[in-house]
Amino acid sequence: MELSKKVQSMQNSPIRRFNVYSLEAEKNGKKVYHFNIGQPDIKTPPEFMEAVKGFNKDVLAYAESGGSVDLQKAICNYFSKFGMSIEPKNVMITNGGSEALSMVFTSILNEGDEVLIAEPFYTNYHTFITAAGGKIVPITTKAEEGYKYAVKEKILPLIGPKTKAISIVNPGNPTGYILSREEMKVLVDIAKEKNLWLIADEVYREFAYDGREMTSFGQFEEVADRVVIIDSVSKRFSACGARIGCIVTKNEDLCGAVMKIAQGRLCCPTLDMIGAAAMYGVDPSYFDAVKKEYENRRNVTYDELMKIPGVVCQKPGGAFYIMAKLPVESTEDFLVWLLTKYDNNGETVMFAPAAGFYATPGLGKDELRIAYCLKAEDMKRGAELLKLGLEEYKKQGNK
Numbered sequence: 308m309e310l311s312k313k314v315q316s317m318q319n320s321p322i323r324r325f326n327v328y329s330l331e332a333e334k335n336g337k338k339v340y341h342f343n344i345g346q347p348d349i350k351t352p353p354e355f356m357e358a359v360k361g362f363n364k365d366v367l368a369y370a371e372s373g374g375s376v377d378l379q380k381a382i383c384n385y386f387s388k389f390g391m392s393i394e395p396k397n398v399m400i401t402n403g404g405s406e407a408l409s410m411v412f413t414s415i416l417n418e419g420d421e422v423l424i425a426e427p428f429y430t431n432y433h434t435f436i437t438a439a440g441g442k443i444v445p446i447t448t449k450a451e452e453g454y455k456y457a458v459k460e461k462i463l464p465l466i467g468p469k470t471k472a473i474s475i476v477n478p479g480n481p482t483g484y485i486l487s488r489e490e491m492k493v494l495v496d497i498a499k500e501k502n503l504w505l506i507a508d509e510v511y512r513e514f515a516y517d518g519r520e521m522t523s524f525g526q527f528e529e530v531a532d533r534v535v536i537i538d539s540v541s542k543r544f545s546a547c548g549a550r551i552g553c554i555v556t557k558n559e560d561l562c563g564a565v566m567k568i569a570q571g572r573l574c575c576p577t578l579d580m581i582g583a584a585a586m587y588g589v590d591p592s593y594f595d596a597v598k599k600e601y602e603n604r605r606n607v608t609y610d611e612l613m614k615i616p617g618v619v620c621q622k623p624g625g626a627f628y629i630m631a632k633l634p635v636e637s638t639e640d641f642l643v644w645l646l647t648k649y650d651n652n653g654e655t656v657m658f659a660p661a662a663g664f665y666a667t668p669g670l671g672k673d674e675l676r677i678a679y680c681l682k683a684e685d686m687k688r689g690a691e692l693l694k695l696g697l698e699e700y701k702k703q704g705n706k
């Protein structure tokens with residue numbers, strides 16, 4: 308039996324596809340520091356569990372396809388704190404930011420349509436865009452150039468008749484790059500001039516460090532008809548397993564299109580929406596504490612990485628990822644070696660090899676992505692294992 312060309316051209320996620328090796332290592336008694344996945348160890352606000360425990364209906368019924376009104380209202384209230392006036396009809400609740408992205412790309416792309424996105428990018432965009440029949444056109448960025456991409460001269464030559472959207476992750480995963488307001492305006496102007504959608508994935512909105520301002524593309528009223536915000540409770544509230552995200556847009560045609568897909572998949576989980584609505588009511592001090600914690604984890608991770616001879620990396624301004632170039636030919640080979648052949652006092656470390664975070668073939672082979680969402684002492688030890696492992700890898704004659 309034949310599989311579709313679409314699915315054949317997809318990749319397995321470099322964040323998860325090496326789990327077979329880590330599971331085997333763990334089965335054999337090794338401790339593995341999981342720097343590969345953005346799964347924070349920060350406690351989920353207790354408001355989530357309390358709200359779920361308070362559910363007292365006799366039937367766990369389907370919910371509305373667009374999401375529960377309570378959750379939509381809680382999200383509108385959250386956005387009002389950023390000076391954005393959003394109504395429940397502008398908010399479509401989804402099964403995580405992942406489903407939000409799939410639904411949006413399915414709604415706006417025809418076969419062969421192109422989406423501009425700065426590479427390296429969150430690897431699963433490959434899957435979402437390919438499944439929707441689209442093609443990624445990368446705006447290539449480099450650590451050495453500070454991952455800057457919102458530059459007219461860099462972007463305009465990439466736009467052609469098939470370009471439908473500019474997709475932005477801000478703060479960035481995997482680079483941690485944060486756009487300044489001026490850079491956001493450059494993208495807004497291009498979208499307006501070239502009649503493009505602006506897909507703004509802002510799931511890391513709160514995680515902006517060193518006094519950087521938190522902002523949103525939803526604040527640019529002049530492009531309200533073309534901005535689509537992707538959001539999620541996964542990282543904001545350390546609630547990845549809740550699988551609750553949303554699409555926020557004032558474009559009514561897109562709301563209508565997404566609703567068709569939403570009705571086809573019926574609804575999001577009723578209990579998770581109840582818990583998520585309660586989390587949006589947490590005291591704002593929750594975010595201050597979490598942000599401070601991540602900022603410290605970033606500092607520790609960056610300082611440790613800089614102790615590795617030959618490493619190239621930029622200190623990220625936000626989110627909780629760091630990209631680094633290592634003096635090896637293939638970070639994928641190095642990772643498999645770390646998981647299958649190496650340990651230091653029974654411990655090893657896992658990261659995501661970065662080639663899958665690029666669309667340009669050949670780029671990223673000597674790079675890795677680290678998620679610094681484990682506690683600082685774990686980040687320090689894991690980064691030390693990376694350094695010790697690399698020394699041993701080289702000593703054994705590997706390139």
Ligand SMILES: Cc1ncc(COP(=O)(O)O)c(C=O)c1O
Pocket residue numbers: 345402403404405406429476480508510538539540541547550551552
């Ligand atoms: C940039 C970005 N967008 C979207 C997602 C999807 O997250 P979720 O489906 O858990 O909301 C992630 C998850 O890591 C992400 O990093």
